Amino acid sequence: MRKSRIAVCVLLVxxxxxxxxxxxSVTEKGADSAVETTKVxxxxxxxxTAFSSVMIDDYVQLSVFPAPADALARITKGELDFAVxxxxxxxxxxxxxxxxxxxAIVGEGMLSxxxxxxxxxxxxxxxxxxxxxxxxxxLFPEYQIDYSVTAPAQLAQLLIAGKCRLALLPEPxxxxxxxxxxxxxxxxxxxxxxxxxxxLEQYPMSILVVSSAFAEAHxxxxxxxxxxxxxxxKKVLSDPVAAGEKINALIGMDANVAAKxxxxxxxxxxxxxxxxxxxxxxFDVLMKLDPQAIGGKTASEGFWY
Numbered sequence: 371m372r373k374s375r376i377a378v379c380v381l382l383v384x385x386x387x388x389x390x391x392x393x394x395s396v397t398e399k400g401a402d403s404a405v406e407t408t409k410v411x412x413x414x415x416x417x418x419t420a421f422s423s424v425m426i427d428d429y430v431q432l433s434v435f436p437a438p439a440d441a442l443a444r445i446t447k448g449e450l451d452f453a454v455x456x457x458x459x460x461x462x463x464x465x466x467x468x469x470x471x472x473x474a475i476v477g478e479g480m481l482s483x484x485x486x487x488x489x490x491x492x493x494x495x496x497x498x499x500x501x502x503x504x505x506x507x508x509l510f511p512e513y514q515i516d517y518s519v520t521a522p523a524q525l526a527q528l529l530i531a532g533k534c535r536l537a538l539l540p541e542p543x544x545x546x547x548x549x550x551x552x553x554x555x556x557x558x559x560x561x562x563x564x565x566x567x568x569x570l571e572q573y574p575m576s577i578l579v580v581s582s583a584f585a586e587a588h589x590x591x592x593x594x595x596x597x598x599x600x601x602x603x604k605k606v607l608s609d610p611v612a613a614g615e616k617i618n619a620l621i622g623m624d625a626n627v628a629a630k631x632x633x634x635x636x637x638x639x640x641x642x643x644x645x646x647x648x649x650x651x652x653f654d655v656l657m658k659l660d661p662q663a664i665g666g667k668t669a670s671e672g673f674w675y
Contacts, residue, residue: 413441465665469582471675474641477576485536542631
């Protein structure tokens with residue numbers, strides 16, 4: 371009887387040890403998997419896309435770039451899982467065979483034509499091929515275009531210093547310039563011209579995209595990041611002051627100026643059929659204006675995730 375009791379005790383100890391090792395193994399494996407599937411890299415620009423994403427959850431690692439070309443290169447190389455790109459650049463990249471899919475519109479038209487009273491006949495835009503360039507050519511054909519400054523932040527500083535007299539700029543740089551140089555005014559609202567020429571109220575400026583390889587391997591994380599981005603937009607819009615502090619930490623913009631700019635930035639999160647329809651109308655305009663701006667053709671079914 372005593373031997374039987376000892377045998378039972380030994381057996382229980384062995385079972386408990388095996389169970390503990392197995393549980394630890396599963397836990398460690400699960401922890402490793404969680405790290406692999408939830409830590410993602412998102413590339414944004416210094417402007418409004420940094421604003422909309424600034425309150426995204428911590429498992430999303432934000433990388434901020436001064437110009438779209440940097441994010442384009444990195445997501446093409448697989449160094450980013452997600453990126454926010456100019457709408458035309460996203461479609462052009464897709465049409466050239468890059469492995470990306472569009473998820474949502476996260477920024478609509480927030481351009482303004484700003485300048486001084488003696489602004490002249492030349493408008494500066496931050497680089498060729500972007501939304502300001504296309505809008506300048508489409509909406510303001512009466513102006514010559516200067517492409518000598520490629521980054522919106524640099525162009526804003528020139529306006530503040532009085533070294534540039536007329537520019538087509540996006541928010542938040544418009545608010546920054548108006549705050550720091552009282553001689554600069556909003557001369558024309560491009561949105562009104564856009565609506566008059568197209569009959570459309572809005573156009574997409576920024577689109578959230580995902581690497582096709584990442585989306586295929588981690589579909590649950592795609593949904594999770596989209597929801598986190600949607601909530602970030604809501605938080606920023608509901609509390610511009612708190613958002614301003616985070617924006618200051620992320621890109622160095624004055625927190626008060628950032629908070630003041632938030633309502634003007636046209637931050638949205640539009641996905642599904644509505645996003646596809648709004649983008650299609652914009653791409654149709656670009657197809658007539660400059661087909662190469664979108665890679666020579668409008669969006670196919672595979673463009674949207």
